[in-house]
Amino acid sequence: MTEVARGLRAANVQCVPMILAIALMAAAAATAGPGEVPPGTPIVAITVIRADIFDTSEPGTSAWPYRWADHLHVLTRERFIRSLLLFKVGDPLDPALLAETERLLRSTGFLSPVTITARPAPGGAEVVVRTHDQWTTEVGLSFGAFGKRKHAGGSLTEENFLGWGKELDVEYDSTSERTTTTFEYKDSLLLGSRWQLKLLHKNASDGKSDGFHLEYPFFALATPRSAAVDWQSVALTEYLYADGNKAVSGSARTRSFLLWGGLRLSGDAVTTNRLTLGVFYDRAEFSQWQWSDGRPYPTPAGHDMRGVQVGWDHEADHWEVVRGFRAWQRQEDVALGPNWTVSAGFSLPVFGGDRTRIKLDGVFNVGMLRGKQYSWLNLAASGRVENGGVGNAVTHVDFGTARTGPIGWRGRLALDLGHNLDGDRQLTLGADAGLRGWNPDTFDGTSRVVTNLEWRHVLTGEVLHLGIIGGVVFADAGKTWNPRVGPSTDGVRKDAGVGLLIESTRASLVRVIRIEVAFPDRGGKPLYLVSGDSLF
Numbered sequence: 395m396t397e398v399a400r401g402l403r404a405a406n407v408q409c410v411p412m413i414l415a416i417a418l419m420a421a422a423a424a425t426a427g428p429g430e431v432p433p434g435t436p437i438v439a440i441t442v443i444r445a446d447i448f449d450t451s452e453p454g455t456s457a458w459p460y461r462w463a464d465h466l467h468v469l470t471r472e473r474f475i476r477s478l479l480l481f482k483v484g485d486p487l488d489p490a491l492l493a494e495t496e497r498l499l500r501s502t503g504f505l506s507p508v509t510i511t512a513r514p515a516p517g518g519a520e521v522v523v524r525t526h527d528q529w530t531t532e533v534g535l536s537f538g539a540f541g542k543r544k545h546a547g548g549s550l551t552e553e554n555f556l557g558w559g560k561e562l563d564v565e566y567d568s569t570s571e572r573t574t575t576t577f578e579y580k581d582s583l584l585l586g587s588r589w590q591l592k593l594l595h596k597n598a599s600d601g602k603s604d605g606f607h608l609e610y611p612f613f614a615l616a617t618p619r620s621a622a623v624d625w626q627s628v629a630l631t632e633y634l635y636a637d638g639n640k641a642v643s644g645s646a647r648t649r650s651f652l653l654w655g656g657l658r659l660s661g662d663a664v665t666t667n668r669l670t671l672g673v674f675y676d677r678a679e680f681s682q683w684q685w686s687d688g689r690p691y692p693t694p695a696g697h698d699m700r701g702v703q704v705g706w707d708h709e710a711d712h713w714e715v716v717r718g719f720r721a722w723q724r725q726e727d728v729a730l731g732p733n734w735t736v737s738a739g740f741s742l743p744v745f746g747g748d749r750t751r752i753k754l755d756g757v758f759n760v761g762m763l764r765g766k767q768y769s770w771l772n773l774a775a776s777g778r779v780e781n782g783g784v785g786n787a788v789t790h791v792d793f794g795t796a797r798t799g800p801i802g803w804r805g806r807l808a809l810d811l812g813h814n815l816d817g818d819r820q821l822t823l824g825a826d827a828g829l830r831g832w833n834p835d836t837f838d839g840t841s842r843v844v845t846n847l848e849w850r851h852v853l854t855g856e857v858l859h860l861g862i863i864g865g866v867v868f869a870d871a872g873k874t875w876n877p878r879v880g881p882s883t884d885g886v887r888k889d890a891g892v893g894l895l896i897e898s899t900r901a902s903l904v905r906v907i908r909i910e911v912a913f914p915d916r917g918g919k920p921l922y923l924v925s926g927d928s929l930f
Contacts, residue, residue, distance in 0.1 A: 435487045436518035445526040471557040497727045504528045504554045529901040530554040574598040601630035615666045620656035635835030636880020644683030651675040670705040694817030698748040705737035718799040720928045721897045732760040752779040769795040787813040800852035806930045812840040829872040831889025831914035839874025864895045888915040
């Protein structure tokens, strides 16, 4: 073979990878479609477009109240938004990372809607991040009612202090149990890092509680490491209920500490597995328990657990963005999974524990979205293995299905099975647990089941650019068994009712307000409910 021939063959061999690369790029470009950017294109620019609460250039929101609201509100800082992005200039375009970043921004609670798109640019792709701020400051009075169980108070809350994503909360609340003053601070980007800080202090009429939490979380599926320290101290008067009233009271003091680190294990493009390892301390003490008439009540047994804890976390990158699940207009991220987390803590006398105990916790959830029908299954279990048996164990099952969008049926079944519960714990049933025709904590038990069926319908568009009003017709049924303090349901109890659902479309603090009236099936007066919590 001549030198020229050998040179031509070498040139042909070297050209093969180049030809294949050009062919793959051409195929990706053809698949992407006109105007789309194929995955793998280098990101050459990132543009952040921030929208305030109201667009005052539109006729409907150009009046002075809307202009004043935008003027008083501090727009989320661009630097804060950029600090949450999971990609940077120079990275190859990855649609999965764009979608995950959308979820991360929406998880702040005060950015919705959020969209991240890519468009062609000289030399690669420009990523455009569009965010819309929600109102985050609340100064005023609060009121809620579940029949005769009412609470009232005042609060000053800011979820996005000076646009940096920090939360400040000062709250006064008065209930039938206690009056409480709460001070809370959350920082999702401590000193500009990925570390998160949470401080909590509650001063109550019958005790106090304090908490400290510092964590470097698995903020993204690809995050390689995590670590956290958590400390809590609570000293309060606890209550057991019968017929919706306080039946037993006593002093309870709990203290806990957990220090752990986590490591992401090898996986595939869809699933992520993580291993955590830590040390823990968990102590509970009880004293002076008695019935409401002064008779002594058996004081719950305390515990002192110290040892090592190991956990396993599995997360699948299966998510969908829906509207009309809990709220009608707001973007909601629903996990399809399957996802699960399990942990086991080994408390041994050699570590300072009072006896050999193993505390177990596990959570599993999976979802399915077919068209507009979203269905889910959530499982959870917790308890302790000690003295050759299982103690304070609760298995929770929650299954439901909901038609997303402005109109449709939805239903769920929730089951809690208790076994050998500690003396300070009961599984009651009433309006706060989904049986809306009875006062909270009316029926006692160590196990319970409740099912809910609803038909929801949007009644208005966005009223005054502040909220959407919808109507609901519902029916509930539930049962408890093995009571220890008060009466059980004595069979199945049912109720039916109607209500209004008001979605706050411009505020992050209260998503949906429920105003409902429920009629029990065994006589009695209707129960009126006002709540800012979603039932399911």
